[in-house]
Each structure stands twice: as structure tokens, then as C-alpha cells.
Amino acid sequence: MREKAGKIEGDSNKKGKQGGVCKKFWECGGCEYKQDSYKRQLKEKQKRLEELIGGFCEVHPIVGMENPFHYRNKVHAVVDRDKKGNVITGVYKAGTHMVVPVDSCMIEDEKADEIIVTIRGMLKSFKIKTYDEDTEYGLLRHILIRKGFATGEIMVVLVTASPVFPSKNNFVKALLKVHPEITTIVQNINGRGTSMVLGEKEHILYGKGYIEDRLCGCIFRISSKSFYQVNPVQTEKLYKKAISLAQISEGDRVIDAYCGVGTIGLIASKQAKEVIGVELNRDAVKDAVANAKRNDIKNVRFYQADAGEFLTKMAEDGEKADVVLIDPPRSGSTQEFIDSIFKIEAGRVVYISCNPETLKRDLEYFKKKGYKAEGCWGYDLFPFTSHVETVILMTYCGNKKK
Secondary structure, three states: OEEEOOEEEOOOOOOHHHOOOOOOHHHHOOOOOOOOOHHHHHHHHHHHHHHHHOOOOOEEEEEOOOOOOOOEOEEEEEEEEOOOOOEEEEEEOOOOOOEEEOOOOOOEOHHHHHHHHHHHHHOOOOOOOEOEOOOOEOOEEEEEEEEOOOOOOEEEEEEEOOOOOOOHHHHHHHHHHHOOOOOEEEEEEOOOOOOOOOOOEEEEEEOOOOEEEEEOOEEEEEOOOOOOOOOHHHHHHHHHHHHHHHOOOOOOEEEEEOOOOOHHHHHHOOOOOEEEEEEOOHHHHHHHHHHHHHOOOOOEEEEEOOHHHHHHHHHHOOOOOOEEEEOOOOOOOOHHHHHHHHHOOOOEEEEEEOOHHHHHHHHHHHHHOOEEEEEEEEEOOOOOOOOOEEEEEEEEOOOOOO
16 A cells, blocks of 8 residues: 555555454553544545635645554553452443453554553552552553654553552563563552542653654654653654644744644744744653753743733734644644734744544634635544544635634
């Protein structure tokens, strides 16, 4: 299967390890396409984008993956016991807290799956109890694996209900003996009775407590809580397109809103005079600052703040920006934030969206404020699911201020 001119040649509807038939499909709920060929998946996503966004601008052919399997560099497993008392690791069945046992998954990194199986097999010999949500008894709740695609670095996060981890040093040594490729191991403490996977406190059991990855020529620090796209192959294509659409020149002031760990803002800094990153999550801002230092980038500043409030304050102070890059959560942006973009008189807006429905809603409001969508490009970051990432370029048409 090859990617060519935005269309997919070939058909990935094969059986077996790379096949389209997953034995856990009906239980898991993680994937929404089972036996559909990859070409058919892309056609359906393209159709959906055209239906939702086609009324605003041209929707260009979706960019698919050359190999749509094992793309997830972040893998999460719930630790539990079955009815016979055997330790299992897997995922919650859709809409429930019932755990579906999973040893390997066609969209997850294969090494990550191997490490999870190894950890599961070690629990009995180390007398580590699995956490029971009903009784709130036990220690190990979740296992999280993160892997740097370009660097190969691997982080293992052991989420425990208590900070007390018996024989943790011996446990770490035993795990590293089987998997010496692991770069760092972190214990995350989550004693809350909620559905949240990670808690606030952490202890580094081995290594630096974070890993690094390379994307678009920059090195990024990834901690257990960092937002970092799970499909780096497609993310690089998406971000390169976003930067090219922004048409950034050396005299431009760029705002990177919802900046996360600073990925797209740091990449854009190579072409801009100044980049200002705004992010509400404290841990993400901390990583963003570290990423700027790691790449020796001095024309970027990061602020922990609500993006809309920050831009409104900029406008009140008489400040302006040439380009705004936004990558909001699935809920999309807000009218208050879009108003703030209008107030700082940004001439170009590049909107990266993970939800076409909220993108359509936001485009309608951008249009009211005088912004015109110039084109839409879809990128398939999540094969075998219905999700699709898009990037839109908007330019200000000079309508009278409202």
C-alpha cells in the first residue's frame, strides 16, 4: 500500500497479524472499523469532511498512512483480575469499567504491548496486588507506556493507589533485565476513586523521568502527563502543512494558542520574529519551557493562561499579532477566544482540529468575524477509528469590525 497524491493505492484488508479482523473488536470498542479496507476508511472520512466543511472551502484529498498498523506511541493498560482471580491487563469495554484482556493490538506499538505483558507476568512473584475499584484495595492500577518514535526511548509509568511500593528496586531491576531498552520508569500515585488514570504525585524509579523525541527538526521532552500526538509519522506531515499554510515571514509575530508542550510553536519559531505560546496546563507549560531550552530557541515565550483571556489582554494593551496557530481540544474553541483573535487583528489563522463537528461550528463564527476559510486538508492520524485531524487556513477579509 502506498500513499500518492493524497490518495491510497493498495488495500490493507489482510488477515492475520496486520489484518483487518481483530478478535477483540466487539468487546474493546477502541476501533470503529473492523473488516473495512483502509481505502474504504479514508473514503468515508473524506466524505464526512466534505459534508461538514465543504460549504466553507475546498476539501483536499485526505492524507493516509503508508502502514496504518501499530502507530500508537502511547499505550495504556488497565490492571485487573478475571473471575478466576488471574491477573489481566487490557482496556475498559466501551461505556463500562469491565476490563477486556488484551495482549497485543493492531494499532498499538508492539514493544509497548510486550512490556505490559512482561509486567503482568511479574506481579505474582513480587506479590503485587492489583487494585480493585469496588473495595479500593490493592496497589497497581494502570500501566502506561510512551515511546519516542525517532529516538526509540521508552517510558514506563506504573500507576499505584499508594506511594508504598514494596521491593520496587528489585522490581525495576527485574524489568530492566528483560527489557534493557527501557529508558525511564516512573511511579505515579493515584489514590483517588475517579476514572482519571494519572495522579498528581510521581516518583522516578529509574532514568530521568521523561523521554525525548524528534519532530520536524526539534527535540521534545515528553513526561507522563504531556500531551504529545500519538501518531508521530502523520503528525509531522500535519505540522509541516500547517507551517507552510501560515506563510510565516521573519518579521511576523506568531501566537501558538492551546500550545501544549510547545511543539508547533517551536517549529514555527525558525521562521518567525517572535512566538508566544499560551497553555492552561501547568505541566505542559513546564515541558514547553524545557523544550525551548533543549533546542536553544530564544525567540519563544510561554505563558500559563486561558488563551482567550490572554489575547484579550493583549488587545487591551494595544498589542497585535500577524499569525495565530490554534490546536484546541475536541470541544473546539469558544466565541470568546475567536473574538480575542479578531481584537488583536491577526491576518492569518491556521486551525488544527481533531473534531470536524466543532470545527464547522467555529468556522461559522470565524466567518461572522470576517475570516474566510481558504482550504481544508485532512490527515488520518487515527486509522481504524472515525477520528480525523484537519488543518484549515483562514485569512481576514477586512470586514468592518463588529
